[in-house]
Amino acid sequence: MKERLESHYQGAKIEVYDLTGTQDHYEVFVESPVFAGMTRIQQHQHVMACFGPELKTGEVHALSIKTKIK
Amino acid sequence: MTTHERIDSILNQNKIVLFMKGTQQFPMCGFSARACAILQDIGVQFHDVNVLEDEEIRSGIKEYGNWPTIPQLYINKQLVGGSDIMMEMYQSGELQELLK
Numbered sequence: 076m077k078e079r080l081e082s083h084y085q086g087a088k089i090e091v092y093d094l095t096g097t098q099d100h101y102e103v104f105v106e107s108p109v110f111a112g113m114t115r116i117q118q119h120q121h122v123m124a125c126f127g128p129e130l131k132t133g134e135v136h137a138l139s140i141k142t143k144i145k
Numbered sequence: 146m147t148t149h150e151r152i153d154s155i156l157n158q159n160k161i162v163l164f165m166k167g168t169q170q171f172p173m174c175g176f177s178a179r180a181c182a183i184l185q186d187i188g189v190q191f192h193d194v195n196v197l198e199d200e201e202i203r204s205g206i207k208e209y210g211n212w213p214t215i216p217q218l219y220i221n222k223q224l225v226g227g228s229d230i231m232m233e234m235y236q237s238g239e240l241q242e243l244l245k
Contacts, residue, residue, distance in 0.1 A: 119226065120211055141233075
């Protein structure tokens with residue numbers, strides 16, 4: 076997860092927490108300049124798009140997102 | 146009417162809409178309950194849509210706003226977010242501003 080986010084958001088501050096220890100409930104924090112000018116929902120959609128396939132299959136069941144504009 | 150058109154018409158008729166599990170009187174999931182509590186605390190009237198009673202809307206709304214989870218808050222036909230975003234915006238005062 077972290078590697079994928081790091082390649083998507085270069086130079087961003089990224090934190091990933093496995094909330095349940097079962098690798099399907101995550102909380103991620105991304106602080107990146109990319110988010111400038113986006114609404115909160117757009118920022119979250121942007122991050123969520125990185126995990127589209129896993130969210131579709133249910134491999135990742137829950138993803139809690141926190142974003143910040145750098 | 147397609148599901149998309151049904152959602153359009155709900156949003157056209159109501160300024161503040163919460164798509165949720167259960168109703169505002171009786172939320173059926175913790176996240177939906179939290180979303181309702183935030184709106185009730187701000188003191189605004191809102192229209193609730195119980196997705197548990199409408200499978201078409203339940204799956205349709207996820208496509209509609211490109212957002213995979215419920216609850217979903219719409220203000221003036223714009224998707225604002227789920228309960229996490231609502232809580233963040235509530236704590237910073239942004240949500241109150243938006244609902245003025």
